[in-house]
Amino acid sequence: MSRCRLVIHGGAGVIDRASLTAEREAEFRRALHAIAADAYARLQTGATAIDVVENAVMALEDFPLFNAGHGAVLNADGVAELDASIMDGATRAAGAIAAARTPRNPIQLARAVMDRTEHVLLAGAGTDRLAAELGLPQVGPDYYVTAERAEQQRLAARLGKVTLDHDAVFNAPSPSDKTGTVGAVARDAHGHLAAATSTGGMTNKRVGRCGDTPIIGAGTWADDATCAVSATGHGEYFIRSALAYDVHARIAYGAQLLMDAGRAALARVQSLGGTGGLIAIDAGGNIAMPYNSEGMYRAWVGSDGAVNVAIYAN
Amino acid sequence: MSRCRLVIHGGAGVIDRASLTAEREAEFRRALHAIAADAYARLQTGATAIDVVENAVMALEDFPLFNAGHGAVLNADGVAELDASIMDGATRAAGAIAAARTPRNPIQLARAVMDRTEHVLLAGAGTDRLAAELGLPQVGPDYYVTAERAEQQRLAARLGKVTLDHDAVFNAPSPSDKTGTVGAVARDAHGHLAAATSTGGMTNKRVGRCGDTPIIGAGTWADDATCAVSATGHGEYFIRSALAYDVHARIAYGAQLLMDAGRAALARVQSLGGTGGLIAIDAGGNIAMPYNSEGMYRAWVGSDGAVNVAIYAN
Numbered sequence: 001m002s003r004c005r006l007v008i009h010g011g012a013g014v015i016d017r018a019s020l021t022a023e024r025e026a027e028f029r030r031a032l033h034a035i036a037a038d039a040y041a042r043l044q045t046g047a048t049a050i051d052v053v054e055n056a057v058m059a060l061e062d063f064p065l066f067n068a069g070h071g072a073v074l075n076a077d078g079v080a081e082l083d084a085s086i087m088d089g090a091t092r093a094a095g096a097i098a099a100a101r102t103p104r105n106p107i108q109l110a111r112a113v114m115d116r117t118e119h120v121l122l123a124g125a126g127t128d129r130l131a132a133e134l135g136l137p138q139v140g141p142d143y144y145v146t147a148e149r150a151e152q153q154r155l156a157a158r159l160g161k162v163t164l165d166h167d168a169v170f171n172a173p174s175p176s177d178k179t180g181t182v183g184a185v186a187r188d189a190h191g192h193l194a195a196a197t198s199t200g201g202m203t204n205k206r207v208g209r210c211g212d213t214p215i216i217g218a219g220t221w222a223d224d225a226t227c228a229v230s231a232t233g234h235g236e237y238f239i240r241s242a243l244a245y246d247v248h249a250r251i252a253y254g255a256q257l258l259m260d261a262g263r264a265a266l267a268r269v270q271s272l273g274g275t276g277g278l279i280a281i282d283a284g285g286n287i288a289m290p291y292n293s294e295g296m297y298r299a300w301v302g303s304d305g306a307v308n309v310a311i312y313a314n
Numbered sequence: 315m316s317r318c319r320l321v322i323h324g325g326a327g328v329i330d331r332a333s334l335t336a337e338r339e340a341e342f343r344r345a346l347h348a349i350a351a352d353a354y355a356r357l358q359t360g361a362t363a364i365d366v367v368e369n370a371v372m373a374l375e376d377f378p379l380f381n382a383g384h385g386a387v388l389n390a391d392g393v394a395e396l397d398a399s400i401m402d403g404a405t406r407a408a409g410a411i412a413a414a415r416t417p418r419n420p421i422q423l424a425r426a427v428m429d430r431t432e433h434v435l436l437a438g439a440g441t442d443r444l445a446a447e448l449g450l451p452q453v454g455p456d457y458y459v460t461a462e463r464a465e466q467q468r469l470a471a472r473l474g475k476v477t478l479d480h481d482a483v484f485n486a487p488s489p490s491d492k493t494g495t496v497g498a499v500a501r502d503a504h505g506h507l508a509a510a511t512s513t514g515g516m517t518n519k520r521v522g523r524c525g526d527t528p529i530i531g532a533g534t535w536a537d538d539a540t541c542a543v544s545a546t547g548h549g550e551y552f553i554r555s556a557l558a559y560d561v562h563a564r565i566a567y568g569a570q571l572l573m574d575a576g577r578a579a580l581a582r583v584q585s586l587g588g589t590g591g592l593i594a595i596d597a598g599g600n601i602a603m604p605y606n607s608e609g610m611y612r613a614w615v616g617s618d619g620a621v622n623v624a625i626y627a628n
Contacts, residue, residue, distance in 0.1 A: 092554045092586060098412070098524070099437045118476055119523045120550045123413045124438025126522015162432055208440015209433045210412070217531045217556035236434045240406045242531035242559040249563030253570075272406060 001303060004043035005187040005281045007289060008036050008056050010066045010297030011180015012232045012277035017294070017312060025311065028065060028297055032309045035059045036299035040307065043186060049194035049228070050088040050111075053184040057084070057107040057196040060182035064146050066297075068182045069105055072144045072200025074153035075207055080144035080200050082106040083213040085121075086114060089193030089222035094120050098214035099207075100127035104137035107198045110214075112136060121214060144200070156204035163203045180297075181213055183230030185222070185281045193228035193281060195220045195244075201235070211235020217245035226251040226283060227258060232296070233269070233276010241269045247280055258282040262290045315617060318357035319501040319595045321603060322350050322370050324380045324611030325494015326546045326591035331608070331626060339625065342379065342611055346623045349373045350613035354621065357500060363508035363542070364402040364425075367498040371398070371421040371510045374496035378460050380611075382496045383419055386458045386514025388467035389521055394458035394514050396420040397527040399435075400428060403507030403536035408434050412528035413521075414441035418451035421512045424528075426450060435528060458514070470518035477517045494611070495527055497544030499536070499595045507542035507595060509534045509558075515549070525549020531559035540565040540597060541572055546610070547583070547590010555583045561594055572596040576604045 010032060039056040043049070061069025072080040084106035085096035095114025098121065103109040109131050113122055122130060131138050156163050181199035188194075197220045199213040212218035212235035219235070221244035222228040229244040238244075243265055250261035262280050269276065270292050277291025279298060289298055299309045324346060353370040357363070375383025386394040398420035399410035409428025412435065417423040423445050427436055436444060445452050470477050495513035502508075511534045513527040526532035526549035533549070535558035536542040543558040552558075557579055564575035576594050583590065584606050591605025593612060603612055613623045 087554075094554050098435075099440065117520060118550070119520060120553045121412075121524040121529075122520065122522040123524050124440075124522050126413065126438075126520060129521055206431060206433060206436065206440060207443055208436040208438050210435040210437050215435075215529055215531070216553050217529070217559060221556070236432070239434045239530050240401075240408050242535070242556060242562075245531060245556040245559050246563070248556075249560070249567055252567075253563055254567035256567075 002044065002305060003187060003189055003191055003285060004040060005285050005287060005302060006036060006040045006043060007279040007281060007287055007298065007300040008032065008039065008060065008184045009230065009232055009279045010060060010182050012291040012293045012296035013180055028311065029309050031063045032297060032299040033307055036301060037307045039184065039186065040301040043188050046189055049186040049188040049192045052186045052188065053194045053196040054086060054107055054111050056184040057182055057198050058105045061105050061107060061198055066182045067180050067200045068198040070144055071146050071149060073149050073203040074145065075205045076157065077207055078150065078153055079141055082198070083201060083210055084110040084198040085214050085216055085220040086110045086196040087194065087216055087220050087222040089224040089228055092223060094216045096121045096214040096216060097127045098123040098210040101141065102128045102138040103131050104139045104143065107196050109136055120216065124208065152203050162205050181232040183232060183279060185228040185230050185279050187281050187285055191224070193222045193224050193283065195222040195228040195230045197230045212238035212243065215239055217242050219244060221245050221248050223248055224283060227280050229278055229280045231276065231278045234274045237269045237272045237274025238276065240272055241265065243269055243278065247278070251282065258286045259288040262288040266290050266292055316358065316619060317501060317503055317505055317599060318354060319599050319601060319616060320350060320354045320357060321593040321595060321601055321612065321614040322346065322353065322374065322498045323544065323546055323593045324374060324496050326605040326607045326610035327494050342625065343623045345377045346611060346613040347621055350615060351621045353498065353500065354615040357502050360503055363500040363502040363506045366500045366502065367508045367510035368400060368421055368425050370498040371496055371512050372419045375419050375421060375512055380496045381494050381514045382512040384458055385460050385463060387463055387517040388459065389519045390471065391521055392464065392467055393455055397515060397524055398424040398512040399528050399530055399534040400424045400510040401508065401530055401534050401536040403538040403542055406537060408530045410435045410528040410530060411441045412437040412524040415455065416442045416452040417445050418453045418457065421510050423450055434530065438522065466517050476519050495546040497546060497593060499542040499544050499593050501595050501599055505538070507536045507538050507597065509536040509542040509544045511544045526552035526557065529553055531556050533558060535559050535562050537562055538597060541594050543592055543594045545590065545592040548588045551583045551586045551588025552590065554586060555579065557583055557592065561592070565596065572600045573602040576602040580604050580606055
């Protein structure tokens with residue numbers, strides 16, 4: 001039986017089921033299915049977990065309806081600032097970027113921080129300099145902007161609100177577009193784990209605001225000994241709960257099962273007032289995808305090799 | 315008996331004992347003693363742990379021989395970029411700034427992120443904008459620079475090295491000045507815990523590089539249920555070990571004692587190749603100050619109310 005496992009997500013949120021049209025839902029499902037199928041095929045042909053999660057997150061970034069890369073939400077200045085991180089469970093090597101403005105694929109630049117610098121986290125203008133030095137693809141600010149994201153930001157600014165991309169508290173022109181952060185976790189044929197996460201953050205956020213996504217231990221964690229985790233939700237609460245590392249710690253020190261650890265870690269976020277979800281795979285190949293919002297865009301491949309897609313609980 | 319406890323640090327490093335002159339060592343000891351005595355007196359008169367750690371770290375930032383605020387080390391462009399974070403164990407509220415260039419006291423701006431914004435972490439130019447909006451003291455780049463830091467950066471750049479401020483691998487003009495990150499942890503008269511950390515990072519670091527100091531869960535953690543932790547050392551390894559949260563998790567899920575948890579967490583950093591140390595106080599008022607470098611500048615006040623200062627093991 002294959003050791004390969006894969007989970008991807010496109011954000012958790014309070015997507016009002018009634019407002020998500022059948023056509024739009026089908027579009028989300030097609031994208032999630034195609035990206036998961038491709039990633040799993042790569043794992044099956046021997047690709048490493050770290051390469052597969054990077055590649056899957058690049059594809060999720062390129063899909064305009066998710067809040068990462070092209071289609072990212074806009075900050076209070078109407079500009080996209082991107083956060084991303086990646087971690088290799090085999091070595092605990094990690095790379096991350098925060099408040100970056102030019103990488104075409106933020107996760108690719110996070111991987112470059114991991115592989116090609118002495119550092120783990122770069123923020124702000126330094127990320128643009130690294131991308132230029134290494135010759136990684138860079139884009140102008142218009143690349144990230146879709147018409148719907150621009151309208152969301154104008155509306156949020158008018159209301160004076162900082163909103164989660166999937167937050168339904170204001171009457172956005174097209175609630176079904178308020179999808180979230182993207183991420184991927186994988187176990188490869190060698191049994192190695194990896195995790196990657198990427199986001200545009202919150203609509204109308206303050207310039208320079210970083211959520212949990214670029215924080216190793218909050219939005220992303222991978223350790224072959226325990227699990228790989230990618231989180232999505234209201235980042236401030238996830239940072240204040242060290243969410244991704246908390247799942248690891250509950251397994252490592254509390255001998256909890258992955259699903260129990262994931263649910264308990266999320267309950268701790270909720271006790272502070274935070275909503276969201278996470279995807280995780282443990283060393284034994286178990287999968288957990290708990291969330292405390294109405295839905296979470298997700299796709300996964302378990303031991304049977306079949307690609308599954310879900311948005312709501314059922 | 316007073317519940318008040320306090321520990322401060324001025325960085326861990328491989329300070330060559332022979333190269334630290336008696337006069338310079340006395341200068342460090344006087345500063346550590348005065349700052350610890352003042353902070354403990356505030357605790358004794360009812361000040362909260364969160365106010366006391368902020369205030370103690372401001373004093374450490376103002377002391378030019380420590381690598382934080384005035385006297386911070388310089389990046390590859392010869393400019394100081396400051397990281398700081400603070401966390402209140404009573405509420406798990408937290409604030410942090412990364413790669414900031416203008417706050418006179420970085421920890422004060424991190425506290426403002428916690429108290430006066432919806433966010434936890436701001437990076438880069440956004441930190442300057444917040445400081446300006448709130449009217450917090452800002453300074454020009456020359457404020458941070460001391461002649462010795464400028465010489466360290468020129469030397470590191472010539473050798474093409476990124477060095478820890480306290481790293482003895484290159485022949486700095488004055489090795490005794492290569493002191494580190496600063497931090498404070500406290501338990502107040504009400505039993506609440508808090509932690510704060512501030513740094514200039516590594517000499518000749520890449521522009522935008524963030525270490526563990528601005529990362530809640532890596533450089534700083536506080537939870538009344540377990541402990542308050544402030545770390546110092548080679549930040550990349552501390553991030554990849556979620557050092558501060560790891561101490562918490564070992565207590566919360568593994569029922570470890572504070573000293574065992576601190577040592578084990580640091581051993582995990584060391585297994586990756588990282589050196590440094592941490593200071594911690596637990597809910598019961600126990601103190602731990604483990605480090606795996608030659609020395610750590612530190613001062614503490616335990617149950618007897620006496621101010622102690624140490625640099626080396628003895």
